[in-house]
Amino acid sequence: MKVRTPNAVWVTGDQTIDWAVTPLNRHRGQVADERLHVPLRLLWHTGGVFQISSLIQAALSAASPNPPPFFRRHSIYCAKPPRQEDLTAYGSGINHSFSVLGDYPTGNGDSIHRVAQFIGFHPDREQVNPGTTEYTPIKQIKKAKVIVIDDANLGFRDRRENWGPIIDYLSEHSTSPPWVVWKISYDVGDGHKREDFRTELVELAQHSNLRERLITLTAAARLRDAGAEISRDLSWDQSVNDVLYELDNRNEFSTLRNSPCLIVSFGPSGAMLIEHQASKTNWNLVYNRKIMEREWMNTHHQGMMFGYGSALCSTIVSELVAIPEVSTTPPKPQYVNAIKRALVAMQQMYERGFKAEQGSDRFDLPSGIFDEEGQRKLLKDINTHPGEAPRPVTDRETCDSILADPPTDLTDHESKLFNIARKGKEALEDGDTPIAEYGKLVTADRTEVESLRAIYSLIDNYCGPSKPTFDSKPLAIAVFGSPGSGKGFTVKQVAQEWVKSRRLKPLEFKLSELGSPSELVGALDQIRDVALGGQVPLAIWDEFDSPLDGGGKLGWLRYFLGPIQDGKFQQEEATHLIGPAIFVFAGGTSSSYEEFSTQGLDEDARKSMKVPDFLSRLRGYIDIPGVDTTEVHDSPEPKLMLRRALILNSLFDDEKIGRLPSGEFDVDDGVLEAFLRVSRYRHGVRSMQAIIQMRKTPKYARFDRSSLPSHDQLKLHVEDANEFFGIMRAHENTS
Structure with missing residues (x-):
């Protein structure tokens, strides 16, 4: 009998049970005689397809406080996990992962659980999908809206009886296929045998309407595992170029290269949306402009979490379910917004840690990671940058810089550069400029x-x-x-x-x-x-x-x-x-x-x-870039003025310049423009600092034109004092 559901989400793939041990006290036995004095809890968690299906349910529930009727009517079909009484750590027909949970302080006297150590996997190569008898085979679903495939190379892809029904279903519904979200979390290269569902799925998409509805998810770390030369933590510009180049120039990535819509995750710090077309590639980077992969991990070093890829998969699915099937050409999914929500969900996942209730043998991912209120405050550092590249990409510097040129018009006191000099990094908070911040050092070059x-x-x-x-x-x-x-x-x-x-x-x-x-x-x-x-x-x-x-x-x-x-x-x-x-x-x-x-x-x-x-x-x-132009009277480039503005803000702080009630430094517009536009300082940043130190006003006072040193004294630190004063006075005539 066919099952009729307006928004059926059918989840399949590798099935996993995650096991964790956590000590019940801080005592650690040092000798064999003490082993009975170190009690612990053995906890379990439903991973793999089970985890994805539960996260999809959470993402759908949080997608809107008042969802429309078409959004509310959804059903998720997935293999049911084993009952607790039937679980064993080496049970057949399912994969098992093992880790150690640790307690980490939150700062308010409490502690939360995160992974202290990943021990490893025990794969079961005889895994049989679809699982228990309560599982609804896809052929019984009259119209699936989304098919989710979790492929971790833990047995699912090796057995045609697992994935063959998916290919048959997609072929049967080729004129109006469901959305397919295909998550590859391990072994992304093409070293597989010819009879592989990955090959058949992508080939099917090339010649059918599935092309517009196939979304492939993977991670930059998995591409690196397969030999891709993708830089770590240099810049988002370089990461974009490296990903595009590697996809187009490594034979082992032909499947990913032919995937119509590919999302490459960099963990909680960012992700790339890549849409392959015949002659070009459209891409969109969704990124934290302050922090990249490794920096995020170093900042968040109190234990580890898993489930980031599943969170990304879940927000994508919730976006697809939200699309009303009201016409033959439904609106295009808002992938970028879904990726933004996923990045914030990953951050919240880390901040909240795993739940492990007393008296329970289970541990679970935290609840509420998709809640709108929690998402809103974390979205401010997430930016997007769209672009396109020729196909194929032939070098690693194909894309334009993500860093937009700062403004050159400084006559308006609300100018971005003026605000940066007065407010520092706060003036960049609402912008889209990627920055690096180390202590007092902030740069956007x-x-x-x-x-x-x-x-x-x-x-x-x-x-x-x-x-x-x-x-x-x-x-x-x-x-x-x-x-x-x-x-x-x-x-x-x-x-x-x-x-x-x-x-x-x-x-x-x-x-x-x-x-x-x-x-x-x-x-x-x-x-x-x-x-x-x-x-x-x-x-x-x-x-x-x-x-x-x-x-x-x-x-x-x-x-x-x-x-x-x-x-x-x-x-x-x-x-x-x-x-x-x-x-x-x-x-x-x-x-x-x-x-x-x-x-x-x-x-x-x-x-x-x-x-x-x-x-x-x-x-x-x-x-270290300088602060001077090549020749006296050369006009500074916008990026040079941006560097000067950031340096000035740091110097104003060090030299105790007065502040306005708003907190920004109280500096005359004309003086600021002269600092930013003068062509050359005699001794670089030291000269900029010296001019501020030579001011005629006390600490915590306004820095205005009367604060500047005399013409002769200024010549000690700028190549042309007339140029400096001329810029300052010209500002008065245009204000």
């Missing part, structure tokens, strides 16, 4: 963002959860920039997370003030002492590229080759281990890596100064 995130990743790898041992070799990083660009400040802000946790301890050494290489031993001794004390020293070697008396240009380089390479230094007749350390080499004479690496010399001269040897020991570098 893509090149700088990528460099900072690369250095962040290097530090995280070096002193993350698996701490370096005492025989570890130092991690060597270089920082270049014009004088006064804040090289040491930048590194310390990027490393602030580990400095605050006392994992790192900053030390600074100015090599231009050391008289001889023998004095370097004293500095290495200080570094060793910190390492012996259990911290990782963050040693900043300032002006490392300065001349050495008697050693010539770049004379210091040769004395660092051994310590970096071997992790040792010589003190008279004794050889000492340095211990774990991060060496940051801050350039004093070279404004960029390129300038330092070439030195304007031929290869033999560079070799004699050990430049290639030194560079080969570096594991990363940062080029």
Whole structure:
């Protein structure tokens, strides 16, 4: 008998029971005799298709407080999970996962459960779908609106009896097929046998109306597992380019490449919607503009959660169910809005943790993760950026930058750049500009963002959860920039997370003030002492590229080759281990890596100064952008003015400029425009700071035109004082 349901959602795929153990007290047995003194609970949770079906129900229930009739009338068909009394951790016909739940403090005296350790999977390759007899076969459903397939390569895809009825059903309803949401959470490559439902499903979509109704979900992490070179935490621009390039240029991704609508998740921090057409690819990035994958995980390091992919799948399904079947051409699904809701649901999933009620043998995902009220406050940092790329993508820089150019018209006091200078990052809160924020350092320059995130990743790898041992070799990083660009400040802000946790301890050494290489031993001794004390020293070697008396240009380089390479230094007749350390080499004479690496010399001269040897020991570098134009009277580019605005905001805070009742800094418009538009400062950021420090007004007072130093004094810090004052006065004439 056919089952008639207006909004039937039919869920199939890999069936899983998730098992978790959690200790009942904080005592941990250290010897075998104590094993009976460490009681624990064994909990279970319905995963796989069972989890997805319950999350779909939650997403549908929360989709609207007053849903229309067509939305309310839905039924979800899925295999029923086993009864608790029939469960065993190695029961046949089903997959089992195992983990350890830990308690994590919430800050208000309570604690919540998250996964402390994933132990692993025990797959059952004889898994038989559809499951129990209460399960409704798809052939009995007269009209399914959505078919959901959860494919984790745990047995479902290996058996034609599992997926054959789906292909038959779609072929039978080819003129008006249901929506198909196909979630691939493991083994996304095309190394499968020819008779595979993935191949048949995509081929069917190429030649039928299913093309407009097939949505494939996977994750960037799964693409990386299959060999894709997708950058981590450089910039959203680079992530977009990498995903598009890898899909179009790796043979193992032909199935995903042919998927009409593909969604690639980056976890709670973002996702890409990719719609493949014949000659081009339309894409839309939904992203947290402040934080990327790894940064999100590092910020949320109190345990782990699972179910993020299922949350994304559920919001997509709820969006499809909401589409009224009122015509032959129903409205296009609002995928972007569904992805936004999914990202927030993932965040709420983490914040609330698993539920494990006392007296129950079950643990469950938290309730209310799709609730509209909770979603609203977390949506402010989620932005979208649409774009398109040619097909196929032939290089990794196909897409335009996500970073929009800031405005160039500064005559209006409500200008975005003026607001950024006065309010700082708060002025960017409602914008769509991706930013990187480390302590007091905020930047929206893509090149700088990528460099900072690369250095962040290097530090995280070096002193993350698996701490370096005492025989570890130092991690060597270089920082270049014009004088006064804040090289040491930048590194310390990027490393602030580990400095605050006392994992790192900053030390600074100015090599231009050391008289001889023998004095370097004293500095290495200080570094060793910190390492012996259990911290990782963050040693900043300032002006490392300065001349050495008697050693010539770049004379210091040769004395660092051994310590970096071997992790040792010589003190008279004794050889000492340095211990774990991060060496940051801050350039004093070279404004960029390129300038330092070439030195304007031929290869033999560079070799004699050990430049290639030194560079080969570096594991990363940062080029800090300057704040000046190329020539005096050049007009600053918008991105340069944006950088100046962010720097000014930080300087206003440091130098105690007065504030308005609204909290923004009280600075004259003309003065602001002069700071932003003047072509060149003599000493970079130091000159910007000096001009503020030379003001004639006290702390916490308004900074206006009368606060500025005299014309002659201003010449100490800008290349052309007339230009500075001219810009300021011209603003008065246009206000």
